[in-house]
Amino acid sequence: MSTITKTSPNHRATHRRRRLHLTPYLFLAPALIWYLVFLVYPMYQSLTISFMSWDGLSANIRFIGLDNYRRIFFEDDTARLALWNNILWTLGTLLIPTTIGLMLAVALDRKLRGRTALRAIFYGPAVLPLVAVGMIWAWMYNPQFGFINYVLKAIGLGFLARGWLSVYETALPATFLTAVWGGVGFPMVLYLAALQAIPQEQYEAAKMDGANGRQLFWKITMPWLREANVIVFSLAVINSFKTFDLIYTMTYGGPGRATQVLGTWMYFHAFQYYNAGYGAAIAWVIAIITLVMAIPYIQRMSRD
Amino acid sequence: MTATTNSGANAKSLHRSASMKAEQRFTDTVLYIVLIAMAIVWLVPFIIIVLTSVRSMGDLISNGVFAWPKEIVLSNFDRAWNIGNFSTYFRNSLILIVFKVPLGIVIASLAAFPLAKMQFRFSNIIFVFFLIGLAIPIHVTLTPLLVMMKQLGIQGTLAALIPPYVVFGLPFQIFVMRGFFRTVPSELLEAARIDGATEWGNFWRILMPLSAPALATLFIIDALATWNELLIALVLISSNDSRTVPVGLLQFQGQFSSQYTQLMAGVLISITPIILLYIFLQRYMVAGLTAGALKE
DSSP: OOSSOOOOSOHHHHHHHHHHHHHHHHHHHHHHHHHIIIIIHHHHHHHHHTTEEEOSSSSOEEEOTTHHHHIIIIIOHHHHHHHHHHHHHHHHHHHHHHHHHHHHHHHHHSOOTTHHHHHHHHHGGGGSOHHHHHHHHHHHTOTTTOHHHHHHHHTTOGGGOOOTTTSHHHHHHHHHHHHHHHHSHHHHHHHHHHHHTSOHHHHHHHHHTTOOHHHHIIIIIHHHTHHHHHHHHHHHHHHHHHOOHHHHHHTTTOSTTTTOOHHHHHHHHHHTSOOHHHHHHHHHHHHHHHHHHTHHHHHHHHOO | OGGGGOSTTHHHHHHHHHHHHHHHHHHHHHHHHHHHHHHHHHHHHHHHHHHHHTSOHHHHHHHOTTSOOSSOOOHHHHHHHHTTOHHHHHHHHHHHHHHHHHHHHHHHHHHHHHHHHOOOTTHHHHHHHHHHGGGOOGGGGHHHHHHHHHHHTOTTSGGGGHHHHHHHHHHHHHHHHHHHHHTSOHHHHHHHHHTTOOHHHHIIIIIHHHTHHHHHHHHHHHHHHHHHOOHHHHHHOOSGGGOOHHHHHHHHHHHTTTOHHHHHHHHHHHHHHHHHHHHHHHHHHHHHHHHHHSOO
């Protein structure tokens, strides 16, 4: 890139060079200022708040050191349950929508009739607002009139019918299943893009050598998907720890506190129970987890 | 196929390819059946929303959710739109999109230009600094943002949403625009510079027009994200007049929790614009999302 001209004795050129040194920062200024004022500064503030006991409204604010953090890990059973639910949610996301997405991608990479429509159907739910997705599925799970119980009764499995979102054991899995419906699309399109980058000659050469389908998949396809895997897995973890909308819409953290995740528990404390300090500490626990888990992802994205 | 060039193995490979073809046809059929079955499962919720929202509550209760409606009733939509305030929520979300999306994309593009096309000392550090934003959960900014918006006197209004919405769009948009700008030949900019063009002129007259496809994609993705965002709006918006579609939907759910037909009419209204957009612009939306994750 030649934005910086080579040294020149010419006065105009030196002048131009100096201006060019400043130019990048002038273009960067709006974004940097915006980013610092509305992201970095609030983050710093909430870190400060997380060391305080504060209701979020009054002037009554008191430094309590790491007490809020200690409370999360050692005193607050719900916070630990929320963390555990996030971990389960993450493991589930790494396993289920990712695998389904990969299988769909491999299937729809073939020249099948109607594959465009099929891709559109599987990706479709991913573009909807999660509030709407949650409401749709809350209706599907409705104990009295919902579609799920309706089908179970129709096929003679009526004894399985229940209030899926109001029973302790099923509330989280039922909410998670909703996330699967909306979550296969992204890994699918990502894997599709990665599959299309694989040179076909490699498959043909391997077939000539008598490789079977399974060998082709594990020896050629999977190694080529390594990059896509980094992104799919990282985003699965990051987004799982950010989970909020579905839980808030479908179960409100209930029944009891069975489906609380860190995101909702943070929200309840900061904005409903007037524990801004404690809420900020939970938010920072989420942030630290997502930032650490994002390291390979950011490395991958910033590589040229 | 290259198999035919090898004459010794010719007959054998022909035989094998014939049996492989039959096997292929069989797996294709099985695959097809599985895919169609899955597609039906994936479509069921959509069918259910429609079947629920076009009938009366009485019809739903007596005939069950999957029965064909006795009578097509459209009053649910009318009531959701008017009593449920969806007209207000739509207006608010649209206003937000009109102001927020172009603003965010221009700021991101301005920043992407030097990161893509100029060499300077902190280029990489600044780029990574922005990328880290991709992993920062919104949660960690909420309380301070609320305080800040109160101090600015815009808490509770739509204007309060613009700063955080712009900021959370920046990392992805800077990443995509930087990637796109890098594909524009530097010679183009260099030639313009020799003709006396400024960097500012180059940005607006060369880079931005050439980036129309990327800008269109970002516009769609960002409009979608704005339409769908819940958490920030939930915290910063308090009055019914300023609610966006997701917050309005929640309000609606609280208000009509057992009026299932009306509830689903509201949901259908709120997702119809997205579904239309998706049907017509699917290619851009999907391309943009993958562009953000995979490069070239």
